[in-house]
Structure formats: C-alpha cells, structure tokens
Amino acid sequence: MTLTPGQYLKKRREAAGLSIDDVAERIATTPRWAQHLRRGWLEQIESDQMPATFRTIVVLHQVMQFDLGVLVALTAEGCEAPRLCVVCACSNDDPCVGHSGPCGWVDVDLCSACFAHEPADRIAIIRSAATARDAAV
Template sequence: MEHVIFSRRAGTDRKASDRKLPLAAGAYLKLRRMSAGLTVDQVANRLAPAPKDRDDSLALVRMLETSGARARHEGTIAALGQIYRFDVAVYRQLCEVPSDRHPVICRGCGCSRHDACEDDANCCHFVSAVECSRCADRAAQTQRLAS
C-alpha cells in the first residue's frame, strides 16, 4: 500500500537545507536501525544466530544499507522487521516509486508520518520537510549544551 503524501511544488518557501536529495531505501533502513540503537553486527547476529551464517548475514545487512540496493525477498524484510521497527510500505515506496512520490522521512531518525517516534504518550510531528520534532529537540538540546 502506497502512503499518500502532500505534493511538493516548486517555488515553495522551504529553507534550502530542507531541499535535500531523496532518501534511498538503504539509508532509510540504516536510520531506522540506528534509531533502534542497534549496530550492524547486532542485527546480523539476530538474523543468523548460528556462527557459520554470521558472515553472510553481516554482508547482507551491509548490502541492504547501501545506496541502490534493495531486498529481493519478502522474508528478508520481514526478518528485519522483527529486529527493529520500520514501515515496510515506506521501504517499498523508496525502492519502487519515483522520488516525487516518496513519503516525508526524518533525516535524523528515519521516522515518517506513517511511523512516528513515540515516547510515553507523545508522538513526534514534522517541523521541517526533513526533520521531526524529536530530532529537532535533540539538536537544540545538544546545541544548548555545547554553548
């Protein structure tokens, strides 16, 4: 199922920093993995708990996070979805549809309007075309601590 997005018209008054290249499917998986606090090794170990399969599993995870790569088997995506949270429909859209029809995705954590960050009873919202409120708050807090 393709998620509906708002059209992106030329000439809108978004900041220049908001007009970034489309997010690749591999970058989306990487953002969601990192947002879950997992390393590539941890994901590979959960995909293939048997030591003899870990090298292949590690290579698979690295390949899937490479620009232009995509999972060929539904089972691979289902297995990753058991390890960390991401929206399979968003992943498929990033793989299969033109970039002007991609959903809006946070470049900090990989959440989307269809898979928002949640903590306690709060969900994030988008504060720009490429950043959710949770990542914006973290960035502002980091900046305050650095000054």
C-alpha cells in the first residue's frame, strides 16, 4: 500500500488514538498560533496541501509515534514503497505493540494487531485491505 506523506501521518495519528485537536493542543508554534490555526495547518499537512518542514516533523514526532524512515521513503523519488498496514500504517521497523508484544503480518498489508483489534470488524478490515490493494494495482 502506497501512501502520501500526509496520509501516512494521518493514519499514524489515528492509530495512536489522537484527534487533530489532540495534536494541535500538544504542539507549540513560534510565534504562538491559536489552536484552530494549528488544527488547520495540521489538516493541510495531512491532506498533502502543505509539505511538512523538518522542524514540523521533529515536533510531530515528539507528540506521536511514526517511523522517520518510512516518511523519508514516501517522499523520496525512486525509493521502494515501504510495507505498511492498510489500517494503521505500522511497518516492520515501527510495529504496533500490545499485550502480546509487537504485531506481525497476517496478510501482505494487514498487521496482526489490526486483525485482532475488533473481532466483529475482521471481515470488514479484510475487505477494506483487499479493496485498497486492488485499487493500488
């Protein structure tokens, strides 16, 4: 599954259980921006309307977990797309970690944590992963 840098950051934020407002509250800007401005700025980054600067990436990385190597691979020309979970965008180097340890792969682009997260949603998750995979082809 190939994501844009903004889509990747959004999926990792959602996987961390954070809303845009949660992240906007936790980041500082210089000069100080009102929260609604920070929220709009984050929405632009996540929708790839505005690229994230190095400083922004550092600040976001302090607030939420994501793999800097994946972010670089998604922005670099000619790099092979990293293997990411279609639901949470975790990777081999940045797996979900739960009670039983780090997740593994149950399908090409589906991690075991997302598969096991909600048993009632397994079929929907599998269908979503298949649809996303088919759309990418």
